[in-house]
Amino acid sequence: MSRRINLAVIPGDGIGQEVVTQGLKVLRAALPQDVKLETQEYDFGAKRYHATGETLTDTDVEQLKGHDAILLGAIGDPSVPSGVLERGFLLKLRFLFDHHVNLRPSKLLPGVATPLAGQPEIDFVVVREGTEGPYTGNGGTIRKGTPHEVATEVSVNTAFGVERVVRDAFARAQARPRKKLTLVHKNNVLAFAGHLWTNVFNEVAKEFPEVTTDYIHVDAATIYLVTDPGRFDVIVTDNLFGDIITDLAAAVSGGIGVAASGNINPSGEFPSMFEPVHGSAPDIAGQGKADPTATVLSVALLLRHLGYEAEAARIEEAVAADLGERGTAPRTTEEIGDALAVRVAG
Ligand SMILES: NC(=O)C1=CN([C@@H]2O[C@H](COP(=O)(O)OP(=O)(O)OC[C@H]3O[C@@H](n4cnc5c(N)ncnc54)[C@H](O)[C@@H]3O)[C@@H](O)[C@H]2O)C=CC1
Numbered sequence: 567m568s569r570r571i572n573l574a575v576i577p578g579d580g581i582g583q584e585v586v587t588q589g590l591k592v593l594r595a596a597l598p599q600d601v602k603l604e605t606q607e608y609d610f611g612a613k614r615y616h617a618t619g620e621t622l623t624d625t626d627v628e629q630l631k632g633h634d635a636i637l638l639g640a641i642g643d644p645s646v647p648s649g650v651l652e653r654g655f656l657l658k659l660r661f662l663f664d665h666h667v668n669l670r671p672s673k674l675l676p677g678v679a680t681p682l683a684g685q686p687e688i689d690f691v692v693v694r695e696g697t698e699g700p701y702t703g704n705g706g707t708i709r710k711g712t713p714h715e716v717a718t719e720v721s722v723n724t725a726f727g728v729e730r731v732v733r734d735a736f737a738r739a740q741a742r743p744r745k746k747l748t749l750v751h752k753n754n755v756l757a758f759a760g761h762l763w764t765n766v767f768n769e770v771a772k773e774f775p776e777v778t779t780d781y782i783h784v785d786a787a788t789i790y791l792v793t794d795p796g797r798f799d800v801i802v803t804d805n806l807f808g809d810i811i812t813d814l815a816a817a818v819s820g821g822i823g824v825a826a827s828g829n830i831n832p833s834g835e836f837p838s839m840f841e842p843v844h845g846s847a848p849d850i851a852g853q854g855k856a857d858p859t860a861t862v863l864s865v866a867l868l869l870r871h872l873g874y875e876a877e878a879a880r881i882e883e884a885v886a887a888d889l890g891e892r893g894t895a896p897r898t899t900e901e902i903g904d905a906l907a908v909r910v911a912g
């Protein structure tokens with residue numbers, strides 16, 4: 567195991583800086599003294615875009631390649647046209663670094679409030695495809711701005727891309743106690759992509775006879791995520807469906823403020839990137855209201871990815887203890903970060 571972590575830190579926009587500051591604080595508290603943490607901060611986001619017109623240059627990409635991992639806050643700001651930073655920075659980086667496994671765990675911890683009736687058991691992982699689907703920018707507009715405008719946004723699904731993420735999801739299901747994998751898609755309507763996903767899923771399933779499988783249309787999946795979330799163990803789905811259902815998954819399992827994610831490049835050819843599921847939350851930015859827990863849990867995913875299992879587990883235990891005792895009195899972003907750092911160090 568490397569005893570040095572060379573981390574790229576991208577606070578980004580809105581609450582990004584606030585939550586990343588706390589994430590780094592907890593990371594430092596978790597690392598043993600003999601592990602050298604080197605961080606380099608990058609100023610990607612709205613401020614840089616306004617100053618230079620740049621989102622992510624070739625030079626930036628080359629510099630980022632040199633890191634062991636990336637910690638991101640969030641990207642996106644109301645002062646920049648919607649999509650410019652999201653596409654020009656975030657998706658560009660996920661695609662260039664081939665982050666095809668977008669890992670989004672959901673676990674309702676004891677004592678944590680949920681809008682669902684009772685205290686249902688929620689412990690599942692969404693494996694969202696991260697480099698294809700409707701997010702590739704494959705589309706266009708004709709007769710723009712006229713009453714006859716036509717816009718297309720084509721979903722790209724390759725056998726190669728679907729198979730590798732489905733295989734990853736099967737392996738993850740195989741490694742979990744319940745060994746269950748659910749494919750979520752919309753193959754009753756999105757027949758071309760849906761059938762590719764279904765066929766690949768059924769073929770790969772033959773290699774994992776211990777894994778129980780099922781299929782649920784994405785609309786029905788949103789019902790079960792609310793009425794029967796315990797039925798899910800591992801979910802594999804495409805980029806768009808995965809984006810949507812993981813916000814819902816967050817909402818039922820402790821809130822968007824505690825939902826972590828990893829954009830994984832499993833081969834290690836490029837650094838993986840860890841970030842909260844949430845966005846830049848401009849509505850609460852700069853007010854100390856953002857919950858940094860999602861970023862802290864993303865730090866735990868980052869550490870596990872780099873082989874620091876014990877440190878990752880310690881952070882998760884600290885979060886579980888903190889959430890269990892949180893109560894209803896509001897705390898600031900910094901107060902939560904401080905409390906987590908103290909627990910982790912202690
Ligand atoms: N990975 C990324 O960088 C993402 C960026 N975005 C971008 O972020 C901007 C805002 O997007 P929205 O759709 O409003 O989604 P959002 O996730 O930023 O906010 C949705 C709601 O959740 C709340 N929220 C988010 N994070 C929170 C936290 N840590 N603690 C407490 N409350 C929190 C917000 O206050 C808001 O009410 C947009 O520019 C969007 O494109 C959105 C999602 C992901």
Ligand SMILES: CC(C)CC(=O)C(=O)O
Pocket residue numbers: 642652653656657809843845
């Ligand atoms: C802003 C999008 C590009 C990303 C997003 O919403 C997500 O990855 O959850």
Ligand SMILES: [Mg+2]
Pocket residue numbers: 809810813843
């Ligand atoms: Mg999202």
